[in-house]
Amino acid sequence: MQDNFEPIELEPQANKNRKLIAAAIVVLLVIILAITCALLVKYYVISTFIVDGVSMHPTLNGGNGAYEDNDRTNGDVIYLNKIAKIKRGDIVVFTPDNGIFSEKSLVKRVIGVAGDRIQIIDNTVYLNGEKLDEPYINEPMRDNDNLDITVEDGRIFCMGDNRNHSTDSRVFGTVPLDVVVGKCFLIKGANGKLRAP
Numbered sequence: 001m002q003d004n005f006e007p008i009e010l011e012p013q014a015n016k017n018r019k020l021i022a023a024a025i026v027v028l029l030v031i032i033l034a035i036t037c038a039l040l041v042k043y044y045v046i047s048t049f050i051v052d053g054v055s056m057h058p059t060l061n062g063g064n065g066a067y068e069d070n071d072r073t074n075g076d077v078i079y080l081n082k083i084a085k086i087k088r089g090d091i092v093v094f095t096p097d098n099g100i101f102s103e104k105s106l107v108k109r110v111i112g113v114a115g116d117r118i119q120i121i122d123n124t125v126y127l128n129g130e131k132l133d134e135p136y137i138n139e140p141m142r143d144n145d146n147l148d149i150t151v152e153d154g155r156i157f158c159m160g161d162n163r164n165h166s167t168d169s170r171v172f173g174t175v176p177l178d179v180v181v182g183k184c185f186l187i188k189g190a191n192g193k194l195r196a197p
Helices: 013-044
Strands: 046-050 077-081 091-094 106-112 117-121 124-127 147-150 155-159 180-188
Touching: 013 046, 046 180, 077 091, 091 155, 106 117, 106 124
Parallel strands: none
Antiparallel strands: 046 077, 077 180, 091 106, 091 180, 106 155, 117 124, 117 147
């Protein structure tokens, strides 16, 4: 009995080498594209900020002020979305444009947006005529001057959660949206645990 085998054509070595090179190029392009996308997101969409100070206590831990080689040793790190729409209640980082803190970025809570009327009467905050419910503040305000302001277009009114130890829109006025670095979407505590704002 005779075996009826069909001859098998073996792929030439040159074709195998070309396929391996093509596969390596595709993998390399995918890696370059992934790195490029990550860098674009980091530069244009996501940023981080290390909290320094007590103005947002108890929401954010600003550490004890100790620095080691110019790095914060124990303050919370907040992750910012640079392109998110800003709304009331958001925690934002910005650099005031009026010269009071021209070099220092600040982190505060948005109390009012364009068109909102903010009043502080007898150390109580009113938003559009209604007393503002503020479960996030450290303690009731004291020794504040009364205030009545309507937030202009393209601006926000911000205050720290630790009202008695915060320099904010009560002092330097409303904040232009174009100096806002971003809105906090994630907090990394000094203990390394992640939490929502």
